Amino acid sequence: MSQTYNLAVIPGDGIGQEVVPQAVKVLRAVGETFGHDFEFTELLAGWVAIDAYGVPIRDEDLEVCRRSDAVLFGANGDPSRDVIRSEVRPERALLRIRKELELFANLRPVKVTPDLVPHSPLRPELVEGVDVLVVRELTGGIYFGQPSRRWEEGGERRAVDTMYYTEGEVRRVVRMACELARTRRGLVTSVDKANVLSTSRLWREIATEVSEEYPDVTMEHLLVDATAMYLMQNPQRFDVIVTENMFGDILTDEAAQLTGSYSLIPSASLGAQNNRHGHRLGFYEPIHGSAPDIAGRGVANPTAAILSAAMLLRSSLGLEREAAAIEAAVARALAEGKATPDIAHNGVALTTEQAGDVVAWYVREAKV
Numbered sequence: 001m002s003q004t005y006n007l008a009v010i011p012g013d014g015i016g017q018e019v020v021p022q023a024v025k026v027l028r029a030v031g032e033t034f035g036h037d038f039e040f041t042e043l044l045a046g047w048v049a050i051d052a053y054g055v056p057i058r059d060e061d062l063e064v065c066r067r068s069d070a071v072l073f074g075a076n077g078d079p080s081r082d083v084i085r086s087e088v089r090p091e092r093a094l095l096r097i098r099k100e101l102e103l104f105a106n107l108r109p110v111k112v113t114p115d116l117v118p119h120s121p122l123r124p125e126l127v128e129g130v131d132v133l134v135v136r137e138l139t140g141g142i143y144f145g146q147p148s149r150r151w152e153e154g155g156e157r158r159a160v161d162t163m164y165y166t167e168g169e170v171r172r173v174v175r176m177a178c179e180l181a182r183t184r185r186g187l188v189t190s191v192d193k194a195n196v197l198s199t200s201r202l203w204r205e206i207a208t209e210v211s212e213e214y215p216d217v218t219m220e221h222l223l224v225d226a227t228a229m230y231l232m233q234n235p236q237r238f239d240v241i242v243t244e245n246m247f248g249d250i251l252t253d254e255a256a257q258l259t260g261s262y263s264l265i266p267s268a269s270l271g272a273q274n275n276r277h278g279h280r281l282g283f284y285e286p287i288h289g290s291a292p293d294i295a296g297r298g299v300a301n302p303t304a305a306i307l308s309a310a311m312l313l314r315s316s317l318g319l320e321r322e323a324a325a326i327e328a329a330v331a332r333a334l335a336e337g338k339a340t341p342d343i344a345h346n347g348v349a350l351t352t353e354q355a356g357d358v359v360a361w362y363v364r365e366a367k368v
Helices: 016-034 047-053 059-067 091-100 167-182 198-211 224-233 245-259 303-317 318-333 352-364
Strands: 003-012 035-042 069-075 105-111 133-137 149-153 158-162 187-192 218-223 240-243 266-274 280-286
Touching: 003 016, 003 059, 003 187, 016 035, 016 047, 016 069, 016 303, 016 318, 016 352, 059 069, 069 303, 105 167, 105 245, 133 167, 167 198, 167 240, 167 352, 187 224, 187 245, 198 218, 218 303, 224 240, 224 245, 240 245, 245 318, 266 303, 280 303, 303 318, 318 352
Parallel strands: 003 035, 003 069, 069 280, 133 240, 187 218, 187 240
Antiparallel strands: 105 133, 105 266, 149 158, 266 280
């Protein structure tokens, strides 16, 4: 009897509307090939939800996410519509999902395969063999600390944001990083700003304590500015990087450039809750954003969304063989130059839909 998995699907804004259907297409191919049933429930979040409902995400749609085995997300936002002082912003959908589903760790793998080396802005010898996993704390820090407000006083505009962490928040994400390092090269780089920030001094202290629980893992501490420099100078030195929310937000965007394209980097946000299959409830999304400048043109690269679906299969459904089949299909397509215009190297660029078709076809060719 085939297994049924319930997935919430949120295309969101911009090119999310184009790349997520390709990831769903590939998941359907996985189901046909490996004998699984995927039931997809499509939801609105971001500007599309604000336009439809007046809020970035509805309570009832959050509840659907909670009841699902995993959530597949596209993108949100549109810079042309941004109103900085507005309280109704599309990003609040993401922040609310992360907080209410307790998704405390964001995993972003940055791997440079031989086919991607020519696309990197760095010299080939700097990026060859790069395989970094960034683990970003996702529900604490300055994005959620209180007070966070702006006001006027003495004829001047003022604002404050608060960076706040508890021991438990730091301990659980560092533990996850150490567990992941055990399956890799065994090196964790804990990133902070301990020479300036009290929260970073707490972070370093807790990270050191956690590292003592993992004698088979080597932990080093590095300041965030030095980390940013080494990511450009010597990215091959890193294995697993773990850091707080804002630092992780910035460093993962920098690290993504090692591959030469945002459109290649998937991500997984994992938390404390398990789904009905006993695996972590997760939220999976490409990191590239909504890219409204190319939305609707059929040129968006679906690779990151498809690879996010592979991470979903592995981490939330326990389907390792199926996840590997997607990754192998993507690698084959890239090696053959079957890609969208941003990374096509054989003179023939595919549309978004064609790129999804190729990967789905290669998945169907996989041996069960």
